Amino acid sequence: MRTFDVGNLYYKDLNKMIRYEKDSDITLKNVMGQRFIGCALKNKKIDITGIPGNALGACLNEGSVITVHDNCQDATGDTMNEGSIIIHGNCGDTAGYAMRGGKILIKESGGYRMGLHMKAYQERQPLMIIGDKVGSFCGEYLAGGTIIILGYRQNGLCPVGNFCGTGMYGGRIFLRSSCLPKDLSPYVDAHVATKEELDSIQENVEEFCHLFDIDNIHLDTDKFYVISQSKTTLYKKKYTAV
Amino acid sequence: MKINNYQSEYKVLRDMDRCIDCGLCIKECSNLVHQRDKKGKLFTVDKNCVNCHRCVATCPVDALKIIKNDYCFRDNCSWSKDDIVNIYRQADTGGVLLASMGTAKEYPIYWDKLFINASQVTNPSIDPLREPMETRTFLGKRNTKIEYKKNGDIVIQEKPFIELSTPIMFSAMSYGSISLNAHKALAGAAKELDILYNCGEGGLHKSLFPYGPNTIIQVASGRFGVNSDYLKTGAAIEIKIGQGAKPGIGGHLTGAKINKDISKTRMIPEGFDAISPAPHHDIYSIEDLRQLVDMLKEATDYKKPVIVKVAAVHNISSIVSGIARSGADIIAIDGFRGGTGAAPLRIRDNVGIPIEFALAACDERLREEGIRDTVSLVIGGSIRHSADIVKAIALGADAVYIGTAALIALGCRMCRTCSKGNCNWGIATQREELVKRLNVEEGKERLVNLISAWTVEIKEMMGGMGINSIEALRGNRLMLRGIDLHDRELKVLGIKNAGE
Numbered sequence: 001m002r003t004f005d006v007g008n009l010y011y012k013d014l015n016k017m018i019r020y021e022k023d024s025d026i027t028l029k030n031v032m033g034q035r036f037i038g039c040a041l042k043n044k045k046i047d048i049t050g051i052p053g054n055a056l057g058a059c060l061n062e063g064s065v066i067t068v069h070d071n072c073q074d075a076t077g078d079t080m081n082e083g084s085i086i087i088h089g090n091c092g093d094t095a096g097y098a099m100r101g102g103k104i105l106i107k108e109s110g111g112y113r114m115g116l117h118m119k120a121y122q123e124r125q126p127l128m129i130i131g132d133k134v135g136s137f138c139g140e141y142l143a144g145g146t147i148i149i150l151g152y153r154q155n156g157l158c159p160v161g162n163f164c165g166t167g168m169y170g171g172r173i174f175l176r177s178s179c180l181p182k183d184l185s186p187y188v189d190a191h192v193a194t195k196e197e198l199d200s201i202q203e204n205v206e207e208f209c210h211l212f213d214i215d216n217i218h219l220d221t222d223k224f225y226v227i228s229q230s231k232t233t234l235y236k237k238k239y240t241a242v
Numbered sequence: 243m244k245i246n247n248y249q250s251e252y253k254v255l256r257d258m259d260r261c262i263d264c265g266l267c268i269k270e271c272s273n274l275v276h277q278r279d280k281k282g283k284l285f286t287v288d289k290n291c292v293n294c295h296r297c298v299a300t301c302p303v304d305a306l307k308i309i310k311n312d313y314c315f316r317d318n319c320s321w322s323k324d325d326i327v328n329i330y331r332q333a334d335t336g337g338v339l340l341a342s343m344g345t346a347k348e349y350p351i352y353w354d355k356l357f358i359n360a361s362q363v364t365n366p367s368i369d370p371l372r373e374p375m376e377t378r379t380f381l382g383k384r385n386t387k388i389e390y391k392k393n394g395d396i397v398i399q400e401k402p403f404i405e406l407s408t409p410i411m412f413s414a415m416s417y418g419s420i421s422l423n424a425h426k427a428l429a430g431a432a433k434e435l436d437i438l439y440n441c442g443e444g445g446l447h448k449s450l451f452p453y454g455p456n457t458i459i460q461v462a463s464g465r466f467g468v469n470s471d472y473l474k475t476g477a478a479i480e481i482k483i484g485q486g487a488k489p490g491i492g493g494h495l496t497g498a499k500i501n502k503d504i505s506k507t508r509m510i511p512e513g514f515d516a517i518s519p520a521p522h523h524d525i526y527s528i529e530d531l532r533q534l535v536d537m538l539k540e541a542t543d544y545k546k547p548v549i550v551k552v553a554a555v556h557n558i559s560s561i562v563s564g565i566a567r568s569g570a571d572i573i574a575i576d577g578f579r580g581g582t583g584a585a586p587l588r589i590r591d592n593v594g595i596p597i598e599f600a601l602a603a604c605d606e607r608l609r610e611e612g613i614r615d616t617v618s619l620v621i622g623g624s625i626r627h628s629a630d631i632v633k634a635i636a637l638g639a640d641a642v643y644i645g646t647a648a649l650i651a652l653g654c655r656m657c658r659t660c661s662k663g664n665c666n667w668g669i670a671t672q673r674e675e676l677v678k679r680l681n682v683e684e685g686k687e688r689l690v691n692l693i694s695a696w697t698v699e700i701k702e703m704m705g706g707m708g709i710n711s712i713e714a715l716r717g718n719r720l721m722l723r724g725i726d727l728h729d730r731e732l733k734v735l736g737i738k739n740a741g742e
Contacts, residue, residue: 015540035533040470040541054533059470059541075524078537081469094524098465100509116523117464121509141519143510169515240337241661242328242587 001025006050011035018046033073038066041083054092057085060102074111077104082124088212093135099126099145103204107212110134112161118171120144129208136161139227142168148201150176152214156223158182165227173227174201176217180225193224247330249313250288254297260305267297267306272664272676294657296666328587339587342660342670344487344579344624344646347591351579352598352731353630356637357740359721360706368710370701376711377697377704379409379641381478381618382547382571402547402571404458404478406641407436408697409712410631412689413576413622413643414460414480414551416442418495418504418516419583419660420649421677422449424669427652427685429453434686435693440643443482443493443518445507451475458549461538463492464518466508470541478572479538480549481531483522486580486623489553489594493518494584499663499672528564535569547571549620554578554600555593559607566608566617573617574643575600580623581646583670584661597623598637602735605638605717614717628699637735638717651692652685 002023006014011034018026018037024044028037031050036058038046043063048070055075057066064083071089075097082102093111096104101124112135118126126145132153138160139147151159156178164181165173165188174197175181180190198219209217254275263284267276273290276297291308298306315323328339361367368375382403389397412428425439425447432439433456440458441450445467450457459476461468473479484490495504495516505512525531535548550565551574552558558575565573577597582590601621608614621634622643631642650656653667660670668680700712709715723740724732732739 012540019543036537036540039537040473042470055537058537059468059473061470075533075537078524079465079468097524098468100469113523117519119510121505121511124509137523140523141517143514143517167519169517238335238337239340239661240331240335241340241342241659242324242331 001027003027003029005029006031006034008032009034011037011053015039018044038064041066057083060085071108072106077102080104080126086211091130096126096128099128100124101126104128105208105211107131107214110138113137113140115139115142115145115147115173117141117143118145118147120171127204129204130159131208131212131214133159134161137163137166139165139171139173140167142171142173144171146172146174146201148174148176148205148208150205150208150214150217152176152216168227169229171228172197175225175227176222177225178223180227184227187230188227189230190225190227193226197226198224247334248289248327250291250311252291252293252308253288253311254286254291255307255309256284256286257305257307260303262303262305264302266300266302270296270300270666272666272671272673292657292659292662293655294659294666295655340584340661341587341590341658342582342584343656343658344581345591346658349579349596351624352596352727352735353624353626353633355724355726356598356633356735356737357723357725358629358632358636358703358707359723361708365708367708368705370698370705373705374710375701375705376713377408377700379406379712380404381406381620381640383617384615386615402478402545404438404547404572405436406438408693408700409635409639409641410693410696411437411458411620411641411643412439412648413580413645414440414442414458414482415583415645415649416444416460416495417447417507418442418444418499418672420670421665421668421672421680422447422503423677423680423682423685424649424652425450426682427680427689428648429456430682430686431689431693432456434690437693438477440480441476444495444504444516445509446472446475447503447507460551461534462518463520463522464516466510466516466518469509473538473542473546476546478547478549479542480551480574481522481534481538481570482551483525483531484551484553484555484576485582485585486553486576486578486594486597487582487590488585489555489589490520491586491589492520501672504672528568531565531570532568539569549574551576553580554595554597554623556595558595558600559603562604562619563607563611563613566613570617572620572640573604574620574622575604576643577601577621577623581649582660597621597634599731599734601634601637601639602719602737606736609717628696629703631696632700632703632715633722635712635715636718636721637737638719640716647692648689651688652680 027047033053035053038057040059041064042061045065048068058078060080060083062082067086072091074092076095080099084103087106090108091106091110094113096115109132114134129148149159158177275290428439443460443462454475457476458478460480462482497513497515549572550570554577578594618640621639665671722737
């Protein structure tokens with residue numbers, strides 16, 4: 001394992017060091033907002049203390065695991081392909097934008113536009129789990145994959161901000177909540193999660209709770225909603241060719 | 243009683259003295275214009291005809307002819323036939339009018355109001371056949387400061403750049419909007435010509451990876467098919483912010499066109515709508531754009547130049563000035579008359595500004611701010627021939643993108659019904675039996691012919707001006723004069739009137 005005390009190191013130099021480091025197990029200490037850490041990383045593990053900057057783990061590839069022991073900034077996991085990003089704190093806006101595979105696990109809360117335009121393809125099914133709550137526009141333009149928001153500090157209050165799932169045309173958003181968001185778009189469907197649906201996320205949720213030591217999530221008794229694309233009023237524009 | 247609001251636009255005439263009843267026209271027309279009745283007699287359904295000339299061009303005895311149907315409404319200077327018929331269409335369907343290719347409306351074409359200079363008596367002209375003439379073009383950041391090592395040697399700053407044998411590239415057309423064979427022809431021609439083609443936002447088909455060194459790969463808001471292998475494959479990466487035919491709106495490839503191969507390339511399920519949102523939702527400022535530029539550079543180890551493509555809109559010079567500071571190496575500006583596979587008609591015909599003004603304004607602005615050399619300018623959207631290219635370079639472009647002209651070289655007849663997916667020429671279709679009509683080798687050769695001929699013409703015009711290097715033509719507005727332009731237009735274009 002290789003350890004770097006990052007401090008004020010310039011992000012380009014840091015990322016170059018990571019890129020050319022032969023050891024596949026890297027620990028970064030004292031990270032101070034350096035951007036693009038682990039960009040397009042393949043088959044390496046990075047363990048981070050301190051605050052990584054924007055676009056952590058962008059274009060992440062298979063075999064990579066990034067663990068952050070503090071909070072994260074914006075655009076985490078932008079267009080990520082595979083691998084995992086595990087955040088033991090909060091995460092800024094637009095995490096998982098257009099992500100196509102792998103997992104982003106956030107213990108606490110996320111900012112705006114979490115999981116924006118995530119997509120799924122064959123065996124690649126992106127997954128984002130957020131322990132507490134998120135800001136507005138969560139899952140906007142969602143095209144595939146699964147976003148789970150557990151609201152573990154919310155006592156049943158709705159854990160999402162405004163316009164959740166606006167424009168989604170695929171994928172699923174699970175909310176652990178006693179009620180649905182008040183301003184849910186008419187272009188999405190929402191229903192109380194069925195047992196089959198909850199079974200499909202059980203393993204992931206249990207793993208998440210175990211990882212972050214969260215003990216108040218009960219899939220069998222807690223109320224979960226599923227938001228998905230509307231089957232009746234598809235979010236489609238009508239065209240007439242000239 | 244059913245009212246028919248639509249008369250056929252064209253009439254297909256068959257010369258019965260010539261027709262040998264071979265039925266080839268039935269086979270060739272995907273729009274089902276030619277049919278046989280129960281008794282086997284050939285007849286035509288004129289309303290299906292889009293005037294793509296496929297039947298005319300393939301008829302072995304030259305028996306077919308397409309003419310305009312001269313049906314008309316009562317003369318009215320305010321309400322054209324199109325205005326009236328489009329109201330019928332929308333009243334019938336409630337749909338947004340969808341059009342293909344560049345605007346067909348009669349807007350001024352400023353290229354045609356610009357005249358190119360030539361040498362007489364003094365500064366002699368140069369004959370490109372006998373003297374060296376350089377069209378080789380480099381796109382990317384230029385070093386603005388020379389630095390020296392202690393021993394006096396110049397420090398060579400390696401910046402990623404694109405090298406082109408001639409200042410022409412094939413503009414972005416995605417796999418999905420056009421066929422794989424069209425892509426293969428463009429890729430093959432780019433390789434042979436030592437220029438670049440742009441794969442558009444639909445990802446890169448596996449079979450085209452070997453053409454990587456001649457490929458610009460595109461990252462749009464949908465991020466289809468984008469992963470680090472894809473990013474590393476191309477010669478350059480283009481971030482698509484906007485498109486001249488539809489500034490401010492996104493893209494929508496309908497599920498019907500997402501077949502197995504396209505699904506694999508875009509990495510989305512078959513039959514699934516591919517939606518590119520109007521904005522990049524992570525870009526709200528120049529700083530945010532810089533983040534994406536830097537991210538793409540990080541993902542490719544700073545080896546690829548990054549292009550940012552925007553549509554020509556009202557404040558384009560401020561926008562371009564911002565982009566030049568975002569770390570982008572090249573800025574592509576797509577003009578108002580640019581083409582598209584499908585765009586809402588009203589947006590295509592009314593949003594944006596002509597590229598001639600956008601280009602002149604941006605070049606001027608970047609010069610004023612002293613940052614012109616930190617970025618290259620590529621323009622597209624209406625380049626029809628080599629003279630347009632010479633004028634564009636003299637107005638300040640480093641190179642041009644061509645899209646429609648390349649498709650015409652591949653056989654496109656500009657019937658402008660790309661969005662329907664029934665292209666009889668195998669270009670804008672995904673129907674296998676139609677795609678195979680486009681012969682890749684032949685298409686490639688035709689593209690090579692076109693660009694080679696244009697390059698000769700460019701050299702001849704340069705030679706005429708006494709210029710032997712394309713670099714010396716760039717932004718050389720003294721080589722242009724305007725006609726039929728008022729003072730304000732001349733001012734924005736930064737040129738003098740003919741005779742001045």
